Amino acid sequence: MEIEGKRVLVSGASRGLGKALVAAFVAAGAGEVFAGTRTDDARNSLRQEFPERVTPIQLDVTSDPDVDAVTQLGPINILVNNAGVAGFGNPLTMSFDDVQHELAVNYLGMLRLTRAVAPGMITQRDGVIVNIATAFAKVNLPLVGTYCATKAALLSLGQALRAYLSDDNVRVITVMPTTIDTDMSRGANVPKMTKEYVAAEILAAIREERHDPPIGDEAKGVFDGLMKDPLGFEQALMNYK
Numbered sequence: 001m002e003i004e005g006k007r008v009l010v011s012g013a014s015r016g017l018g019k020a021l022v023a024a025f026v027a028a029g030a031g032e033v034f035a036g037t038r039t040d041d042a043r044n045s046l047r048q049e050f051p052e053r054v055t056p057i058q059l060d061v062t063s064d065p066d067v068d069a070v071t072q073l074g075p076i077n078i079l080v081n082n083a084g085v086a087g088f089g090n091p092l093t094m095s096f097d098d099v100q101h102e103l104a105v106n107y108l109g110m111l112r113l114t115r116a117v118a119p120g121m122i123t124q125r126d127g128v129i130v131n132i133a134t135a136f137a138k139v140n141l142p143l144v145g146t147y148c149a150t151k152a153a154l155l156s157l158g159q160a161l162r163a164y165l166s167d168d169n170v171r172v173i174t175v176m177p178t179t180i181d182t183d184m185s186r187g188a189n190v191p192k193m194t195k196e197y198v199a200a201e202i203l204a205a206i207r208e209e210r211h212d213p214p215i216g217d218e219a220k221g222v223f224d225g226l227m228k229d230p231l232g233f234e235q236a237l238m239n240y241k
Contacts, residue, residue, distance in 0.1 A: 138155075
């Protein structure tokens with residue numbers, strides 16, 4: 001899908017990759033970008049940084065009232081399900097509340113927001129839904145094991161949504177980067193990509209309507225490792241915990 005003139009909604013847009021995506025869509029000529037954030041401070045900051053073609057909105061993807069309000073925005077051409085949280089540590093001992101919060105944001109939040117936006121796309125018989133997952137949705141990185149599990153669920157759900165929406169010309173893309181240099185990954189001592197690079201690659205995936213692509217060389221290496229030696233690759237990742 002071409003981006004110029006399109007109406008775009010990005011969740012989790014207050015910082016990190018979400019904010020970089022807002023900037024990338026504006027630079028690409030999007031007609032209007034709705035930037036979903038959870039705080040007044042974040043929305044005020046976005047208004048100052050993007051005085052034109054960006055509309056900051058209150059959007060907590062775990063909140064039914066916030067998501068219901070999205071239905072009043074009018075037709076959305078491109079939805080980017082970017083909101084996400086990550087917990088670090090052993091799934092057996094980490095806070096169970098943190099695990100439930102990851103599920104609420106990363107999986108149920110994506111489904112909640114998609115259910116709000118998809119009917120408008122179905123009516124116009126056109127649209128692209130982009131889910132931000134990780135290459136480690138394909139094989140778990142134990143350092144962020146429960147996070148990877150939610151992204152594996154996200155990848156699978158995206159396939160189901162694709163099946164239900166394809167007849168209405170609504171395309172579903174799940175993009176899979178590895179670690180991005182953001183606040184979320186501050187404690188991870190692993191190779192990191194810049195958020196600007198990842199945002200640019202995501203826009204390229206939208207234009208080309210790629211099928212669930214890896215983003216970056218490290219992600220391509222994950223896919224390659226799984227193809228060549230899935231057991232050996234999983235065992236190698238067991239050291240990252």
